[in-house]
Amino acid sequence: xxxxxxxxxxxxxxxxxxxxxxxxxxxxxxxxxxxxxxxxxxxxxxxxxxxxxxxxxxxxxxxxxxxxxxxxxxxxxxxxxxxxxxxxxxxxxxxxxxxxxxxxxxxxxxxxxxxxxxxxxxxxxxxxxxxxxxxxxxxxxxxxxxxxxxxxxxxxxxxxxxxxxxxxxxxxxxxxxxxxxxxxxxxxxxxxxxxxxxxxxxxxxxxxxxxxxxxxxxxxxxxxxxxxxxxxxxxxxxxxxxxxxxxxxxxxxxxxxxxxxxxxxxxxxxxxxxxxxxxxxxxxxxxxxxxxxxxxxxxxxxxxxxxxxxxxxxxxxxxxxxxxxxxxxxxxxxxxxxxxxxxxxxxxxxxxxxxxxxxxxxxxxxxxxxxxxx
Amino acid sequence: xxxxxxxxxxxxxxxxxxxxxxxxxxxxxxxxxxxxxxxxxxxxxxxxxxxxxxxxxxxxxxxxxxxxxxxxxxxxxxxxxxxxxxxxxxxxxxxxxxxxxxxxxxxxxxxxxxxxxxxxxxxxxxxxxxxxxxxxxxxxxxxxxxxxxxxxxxxxxxxxxxxxxxxxxxxxxxxxxxxxxxxxxxxxxxxxxxxxxxxxxxxxxxxxxxxxxxxxxxxxxxxxxxxxxxxxxxxxxxxxxxxxxxxxxxxxxxxxxxxxxxxxxxxxxxxxxxxxxxxxxxxxxxxxxxxxxxxxxxxxxxxxxxxxxxxxxxxxxxxxxxxxxxxxxxxxxxxxxxxxxxxxxxxxxxxxxxxxxxxxxxxxxxxxxxxxxx
Numbered sequence: 001x002x003x004x005x006x007x008x009x010x011x012x013x014x015x016x017x018x019x020x021x022x023x024x025x026x027x028x029x030x031x032x033x034x035x036x037x038x039x040x041x042x043x044x045x046x047x048x049x050x051x052x053x054x055x056x057x058x059x060x061x062x063x064x065x066x067x068x069x070x071x072x073x074x075x076x077x078x079x080x081x082x083x084x085x086x087x088x089x090x091x092x093x094x095x096x097x098x099x100x101x102x103x104x105x106x107x108x109x110x111x112x113x114x115x116x117x118x119x120x121x122x123x124x125x126x127x128x129x130x131x132x133x134x135x136x137x138x139x140x141x142x143x144x145x146x147x148x149x150x151x152x153x154x155x156x157x158x159x160x161x162x163x164x165x166x167x168x169x170x171x172x173x174x175x176x177x178x179x180x181x182x183x184x185x186x187x188x189x190x191x192x193x194x195x196x197x198x199x200x201x202x203x204x205x206x207x208x209x210x211x212x213x214x215x216x217x218x219x220x221x222x223x224x225x226x227x228x229x230x231x232x233x234x235x236x237x238x239x240x241x242x243x244x245x246x247x248x249x250x251x252x253x254x255x256x257x258x259x260x261x262x263x264x265x266x267x268x269x270x271x272x273x274x275x276x277x278x279x280x281x282x283x284x285x286x287x288x289x290x291x292x293x294x295x296x297x298x299x300x301x302x303x304x305x306x307x308x309x310x311x312x313x314x315x316x317x318x319x320x321x322x323x324x325x326x327x328x329x330x331x332x333x334x335x336x337x338x339x340x341x342x343x344x345x346x347x348x349x350x351x352x353x354x355x356x357x358x359x360x361x362x363x364x365x366x367x368x369x370x371x372x373x374x
Numbered sequence: 375x376x377x378x379x380x381x382x383x384x385x386x387x388x389x390x391x392x393x394x395x396x397x398x399x400x401x402x403x404x405x406x407x408x409x410x411x412x413x414x415x416x417x418x419x420x421x422x423x424x425x426x427x428x429x430x431x432x433x434x435x436x437x438x439x440x441x442x443x444x445x446x447x448x449x450x451x452x453x454x455x456x457x458x459x460x461x462x463x464x465x466x467x468x469x470x471x472x473x474x475x476x477x478x479x480x481x482x483x484x485x486x487x488x489x490x491x492x493x494x495x496x497x498x499x500x501x502x503x504x505x506x507x508x509x510x511x512x513x514x515x516x517x518x519x520x521x522x523x524x525x526x527x528x529x530x531x532x533x534x535x536x537x538x539x540x541x542x543x544x545x546x547x548x549x550x551x552x553x554x555x556x557x558x559x560x561x562x563x564x565x566x567x568x569x570x571x572x573x574x575x576x577x578x579x580x581x582x583x584x585x586x587x588x589x590x591x592x593x594x595x596x597x598x599x600x601x602x603x604x605x606x607x608x609x610x611x612x613x614x615x616x617x618x619x620x621x622x623x624x625x626x627x628x629x630x631x632x633x634x635x636x637x638x639x640x641x642x643x644x645x646x647x648x649x650x651x652x653x654x655x656x657x658x659x660x661x662x663x664x665x666x667x668x669x670x671x672x673x674x675x676x677x678x679x680x681x682x683x684x685x686x687x688x689x690x691x692x693x694x695x696x697x698x699x700x701x702x703x704x705x706x707x708x709x710x711x712x713x714x715x716x717x718x719x720x721x722x723x724x725x726x727x728x729x730x731x732x733x734x735x736x737x738x739x740x741x742x743x744x745x746x747x748x
Contacts (some may be wrong), residue, residue, distance in 0.1 A: 001434075001454040067441060067461040070508065074515075080375040084516050085459045087441040134444065141448075142458050142516075341664075 003146045005109070008194040014101040014109055015197030018223060019308040020334075022363040024108075025060035026373040027139055028052055030073045032066060032090035034128070035290040037350050038283030045076055047346040048091070049312060051307075052077040052352055054340045058311045062137070064088065077348060084142065084242070089132040090115070092352055094218065095155035096132035097359040098303045099119045099147075101197060106365020107308065110140030110147050111195050113154040118213050119178035120153075125212060126290045143361070152178045157356050159192070162293065162312070163225040165258035169194055172206040172215030178216075190295050200258035204248045208270075209231060209241045211300035212291060218355045219302045220246060224266065224333045227257060227362030232302045233267035268329050271320040274301040280349055304342040305344070305353035306330065308360075316344025316353045376566065377520045379446060379483070384567040388475040388483055389571030392537030392597060393682040394708075395681030396737040398482075399434035400683065401513055402426055403731070405465035407439060408477020409664040410500070410723050412657030419450055421720040422465070425681075425688060425728055427452040428714045432683040437595050438462065438509070463491070463506040464499075466726055468592065469529035470506035471733040472514050475522075475571060484521050487528040491493045492587050493552035494527075498663065500664045517735070526565045527553045531590040531730050533566070536597040539573040539632035545578040546589030553588075574632035578622045582606060582644075583615045585674035586665060592656055592729045593676045595622060598640065598707045601631060606676045607641035615644060642703050645694040648675040654723055667723070679718075679727035680704065681734075687711045690718025690727045 009015065013107045017302060028048065031037050037044040052061050056078055064086035065073040070162075074083045088096070098110035105165070111135060117129035140147045160168040173179065174188055183191070189201045207215025234241045252265045278295040286292055305325040306315040313334050317323045323341065331339045344353050383389065402422065405411050411418040426435050430452055438460035439447040447458045453543065462470070469492070472484035487510060491503035510594045534542040550564055557565070564574045581589025595605045605622060608615045619641075626639045653671040660666055677700040680689040687708050691697045697715065705713045718727050 001456060003453065067505070070461075070512070079377065082375065082515060082518060085461060085512060087444075087459060131441075138444070138459060141456060146458060 002141045002144055004339055005146055005148050007257050009101045009109065009148060009197050010194045013103045015163070015165070016099055016101050016161050018161055019360055020225070021163055022333045023059050023310050023360045024363045024366055025334060025361050026055050026060060026307070027093050027097055027272065027359040027361060028061060028063045029086070029088050029091040029093045029135065030063055030065040030069055031350065032069050033090055033096045034285040035287035036090060036284065036293075038280055038288055038293075043346040045073070046349055047343060048195045048357060049076050050342050051079065051347075051357065052081045054309065054312070054314050054342050055309050055358070056080045058309045064093070064139070076227065086135060086138055087131045088135055089129050089348050091350075092157075092356050093135060093357045093359045095156045095213070096129075096135045097156060097157055098136040099159075099196070100145075100360070100362050102362050102364045108145055108364040108366065110136065110143070112136035112140060112147050112149050112315045113152060114150070115155065116153050116179070119176070122178035123214075124178070148195060150191060150195050152195070155213065155216065157213060157218040157352070159196065160217045160222045161196060161198060162226045162257065164226045165197070166202060166223070166226070167196060167198040167200065167221065168202050168204065168221060168229065169215050170204045170207050170215040170220070173213065173217070176214050194196050198258065200256075202257070204251055208300040208302050209244060209297050212351050217352065219300055219305045221252070222304055226259070227261040228264045228266065228333075230268050230304060230333060232270050232304045232327075234270050237301045239273065250366060266329065266333060268303050268326055269322050270303070271322050274299040274318060274345075274348065278348065291351075299348050301348055302353070303330070305355045307354045307358045308334070308337070311337060313339050314354050315341050316347065317341035318344055318348070376515045376518055379520055379522050379554070380540040383475045383483065383485065383522060383571050384568045387477045389401065389537070389539070390473055390475050390535045392535055392734045393734055394599070395537055397433050397684050397734045398737045398740055399436060399735050400429050400681070401467050401468045401733040401735060402435060402437045403460070403462050403465040404437055404439040404443055405724060406443050407464055409661035410464060410658065410667075412654055412667075417720040418724055419447070421591060421717060422731060423450050423452070424716045425721075425731065426455045426526060428686070428688050428716050429681065429683050429732070430454045431635060432685040436498075438467070438513070460509060460512055461505045462509055463503050465724075466531075466730050467509060467733045468531045468730045469587070470503075470509045471530060472510040473530055473533075473570070474519075474734070474736050475556065476736050476738045481736040482519055482651070482736055482740065483556070484510065484517070484519045486510035486514060486523045487519050487526060488524070489529065490527050490553070492529065493550070496552035497588075498552070522569060524565060524569050526569070529587065529590065530733060531587060531592040531726070533570065534591045534596045535570060536600045536631065538600045539571070540576060541572040542576050542578065542591050542595060542597065542603065544578045544581050544589040544591050544594070547591070550588050552616065572632065574630070576629050576631070578596055578625060580618050582674040582676050583618060584672050586725050593674055593679045593727065595626070600633070601635040602638045602640065602707075604640045604642050604678060606644050606678045608644050613647065636725055640703065640707060641695050642677050642700055644677070645675045645692045645696050648673040648692060648719075648722065650723065665725075673722050675722055676727070677704070679729045681730045681732045682708070682711070686714050687710060688714050688716055688728050691715035692719055692722070693717070
């Protein structure tokens with residue numbers, strides 16, 4: 001049974017764990033809308049299936065699928081993946097899904113934020129988003145966890161925590177007038193403290209160049225351990241990304257986290273600028289109200305958009321000259337995990353990458369799902 | 375992960391437990407189709423919600439709901455009930471859902487029968503039934519159990535087991551040409567032995583008068599313990615039900631179960647004949663291809679259509695002069711359980727009753743769902 005709570009995680013002693021803390025599993029949604037994904041979403045579906053297959057070798061994966069796609073997804077997905085029915089507007093469970101929090105006893109609860117498709121009627125990417133907004137509640141309900149329901153618009157990709165009371169966000173997203181326009185910066189910080197159980201809110205200015213999420217932190221800069229972050233980077237001063245990353249680098253140098261630590265910043269060189277091809281654009285249905293995909297548009301490609309699974313890290317590869325170096329950097333930063341690369345181009349074409357399409361559920365004190373031998 | 379098996383439960387040492395063996399929970403579906411349920415299914419939804427509320431006091435209940443009804447069902451159902459999304463054609467999970475089987479080690483698996491809406495194109499009750507046919511698979515998948523997928527049409531309401539290798543069925547249903555017409559009686563018996571892990575198949579001739587399921591056993595005669603059955607009955611010799619019940623009573627006297635025991639037969643007097651009122655019939659949308667509900671049609675009312683939960687038994691009441699006696703009989707037959715009555719008229723109007731809208735999942739060796747204290 002899932003109970004709607006009127007308290008806050010902070011009041012109840014709950015916090016959002018870091019992504020590298022143990023998971024009971026990973027949640028995904030199945031892509032299908034032909035006005036965002038080219039070729040009737042078939043290339044994206046294969047890409048999502050590859051991500052699910054890579055993760056499920058290390059932890060259980062549940063893929064949520066709309067009714068009409070259920071049997072198709074069941075056929076295309078690895079048999080080890082669990083498939084459940086869940087209506088949605090698109091497939092970004094990092095952003096429309098729940099944020100799980102835990103307490104010291106290992107009890108797990110879900111935070112069910114409000115979702116408005118990255119901007120609602122002021123620059124949101126599609127309309128409507130009512131089914132996406134139910135995804136958080138439905139996942140929490142399926143797990144039987146108690147639920148917090150803040151009256152606050154937030155996407156999971158716009159926050160990144162170290163599990164020790166520090167949180168990274170961008171002003172471009174969190175202070176955007178299309179999210180929570182009636183709240184001041186201080187009020188927004190308080191919401192984050194209340195519902196994520198953090199103390200220090202560390203503000204960067206903006207995210208990756210042309211990121212249609214309004215600069216989500218998870219494509220740009222993320223904790224890889226307490227006191228250490230990885231930042232997407234370019235050495236090309238003519239690239240618009242240079243100034244954004246350089247400015248963030250400067251800010252990060254001056255910051256102290258919730259424990260008073262300075263931050264070590266690891267640079268992760270971005271892929272070469274990736275543009276939508278004419279063929280790719282032609283494969284996407286044009287629909288009024290949905291962000292169009294134009295030939296030549298630059299994609300917000302970044303290696304920072306990885307998923308940290310229990311025993312491995314799933315990183316997007318772009319068939320790019322920087323792929324190998326990125327894998328090497330992440331291998332150094334995550335010595336306990338295998339770094340698995342999965343082709344990320346088809347996910348990128350839809351507006352995000354591997355981290356955006358995944359949502360970890362912490363293990364807490366539940367113990368692993370039990371399997372009884374025959 | 376849920377694996378499709380090509381063996382049979384019998385080969386693998388699995389059997390269907392009796393309904394009185396411990397459950398991990400109960401599954402239901404949410405009624406909504408206005409061509410079967412009067413008043414836009416609102417009265418039925420309240421009746422289903424009352425059944426769920428009665429069961430959930432004794433064991434976990436999951437109600438599966440189509441996408442458009444999700445938020446409505448979540449509001450109407452007891453907060454202790456879990457709600458998950460699942461597309462369906464109608465709400466009879468006893469018949470379209472899985473049959474769970476267990477082995478001696480307590481491992482649980484699901485049998486995913488084929489479903490054709492009680493007769494397919496030869497007298498089936500609606501068209502199509504494709505989503506109902508996926509319900510078994512989806513429930514088993516959600517539970518992560520391995521799955522048997524026999525090429526055999528069967529509804530859960532057409533079988534009743536004692537958990538000790540005996541099975542009750544009716545010829546009217548199992549031998550009906552609209553179910554598995556290419557199979558002989560012997561082949562059908564073998565399917566039942568193979569997939570339910572039983573030995574003795576005990577055949578009654580027919581079920582309740584005018585039962586639109588073609589005489590499902592679960593509305594007519596059920597085991598209440600090994601060697602003991604309860605049979606719907608009437609003392610009115612002019613009632614068409616009399617000959618059916620009397621004939622069954624005779625057959626039951628001559629039978630021996632799988633252990634060689636004779637059967638003790640307990641009579642459960644039926645409610646007074648219940649006819650659809652003009653007002654009730656007028657509230658049902660008429661749609662070609664769906665069985666119409668005509669004023670004056672007799673309903674297949676029976677107290678045998680109860681659900682045996684872990685610590686209680688949920689029995690339909692009809693505001694009828696026989697209600698009290700029925701409750702007293704069941705109370706004698708199930709001394710360890712509270713006998714809870716729930717109004718059954720609105721469920722009956724749709725063509726079944728409490729047993730038809732529930733499906734138990736055995737506990738096996740899983741242990742109860744763990745709840746961690748805060």
